[in-house]
Amino acid sequence: MVESPLVRAALRIFTGAVMVFIYLPLVILAVYAFNASPLGGWPPSGFTLDWFGEAAGSPAIRDALSNSLTVATISTLLALILGTLAALAMQRYSFFGKNSISFLFVLPIALPGVVTGISLQSSFKLFGIDLGLHTIVIAHATFCVVVAYNNVVARLRRLPRSPEEASADLGADSWMTFRRITLPGMRTALLSGGLLAFALSFDEVIVTLFAAGPGARTLPIWVFSELQRSYQLPVVNVVALLLVLVSVIPVWIAQRIGGGEIARGGR
Numbered sequence: 001m002v003e004s005p006l007v008r009a010a011l012r013i014f015t016g017a018v019m020v021f022i023y024l025p026l027v028i029l030a031v032y033a034f035n036a037s038p039l040g041g042w043p044p045s046g047f048t049l050d051w052f053g054e055a056a057g058s059p060a061i062r063d064a065l066s067n068s069l070t071v072a073t074i075s076t077l078l079a080l081i082l083g084t085l086a087a088l089a090m091q092r093y094s095f096f097g098k099n100s101i102s103f104l105f106v107l108p109i110a111l112p113g114v115v116t117g118i119s120l121q122s123s124f125k126l127f128g129i130d131l132g133l134h135t136i137v138i139a140h141a142t143f144c145v146v147v148a149y150n151n152v153v154a155r156l157r158r159l160p161r162s163p164e165e166a167s168a169d170l171g172a173d174s175w176m177t178f179r180r181i182t183l184p185g186m187r188t189a190l191l192s193g194g195l196l197a198f199a200l201s202f203d204e205v206i207v208t209l210f211a212a213g214p215g216a217r218t219l220p221i222w223v224f225s226e227l228q229r230s231y232q233l234p235v236v237n238v239v240a241l242l243l244v245l246v247s248v249i250p251v252w253i254a255q256r257i258g259g260g261e262i263a264r265g266g267r
Contacts, residue, residue: 083148
C-alpha cells in the first residue's frame with residue numbers, strides 16, 4: 001500500500017494525539033505523587049518524596065497491600081489450574097455443546113463488573129458464606145480464569161499433535177505425555193496468562209467492593225475509600241502510582257513473553 005507523505009504525517013499526528021489522550025492522566029498522576037503541596041494544584045509547588053515515606057509507614061496501606069498480593073496470588077493459581085484444565089478439554093476433545101460452553105467460559109470477563117459483583121454477593125449470602133478475603137479470591141478467580149483459558153487455548157491451537165501421538169505410541173500414559181510433551185509447550189502461555197491474571201486481580205475494584213467483608217480491604221479499595229478525604233489525597237496519589245506500576249509491569253512482561261497470543265479482554 002502506497003501512502004502519500006501527507007497521509008503518513010496525518011497518521012502520526014493522530015497516533016500521537018491518541019497516545020496523549022490515553023496516557024496524559026497517568027503522567028499527571030505521577031507528577032502529583034511528587035508534588036510538595038498537600039492540596040494539589042497546578043503547576044506543582046515543589047518536589048518531595050515525603051508522601052512515599054508516609055505511604056510506606058501507614059499500617060492500613062501495608063495491610064491493604066498484603067491483602068492485594070495474597071488475593072492476586074491465590075486467584076492467579078486457581079485461574080491457571082482451572083483455565084488450563086478447561087482449555088485442554090475444549091481444545092483436545094469434541095462433544096455436544098462445545099461452542100456454547102466455550103462462549104460461557106469467556107463470558108465472565110465481558111460482563112459488567114457490577115453485574116458480576118451483585119450476582120456473586122447474592123450467591124455468597126444464599127449459601128451462608130461470610131464475606132472476607134476468601135470470597136474476594138473466589139470472585140477474582142471467576143474472571144481471571146478467562147485470561148488463563150484464552151492464553152492456553154491459543155497456544156494449544158499452535159502446538160502440533162504429532163509429538164503427543166508419538167509419545168502415546170511409545171507407551172507413555174496420558175500424565176507422562178502431558179508432563180513431558182504438552183506442558184513444556186505451554187509454559188510461556190501459562191506464564192504470560194498468570195502475569196495478566198495477577199495484574200487484573202491486583203487492580204480490580206468493582207467486583208471487590210461486592211465481595212469484600214468488613215476489614216478485608218485490598219489496595220484499590222483503600223484508594224477508593226480514601227479518595228474523598230482531601231488530606232489523604234497526596235498519599236492516595238502515591239498508592240495509585242504504585243497500582244499503575246504493579247499493573248503495567250506484569251502486562252509488559254506477559255506481552256514480551258506471549259506476543260500475539262495475549263488475550264486479556266476487559267471489564
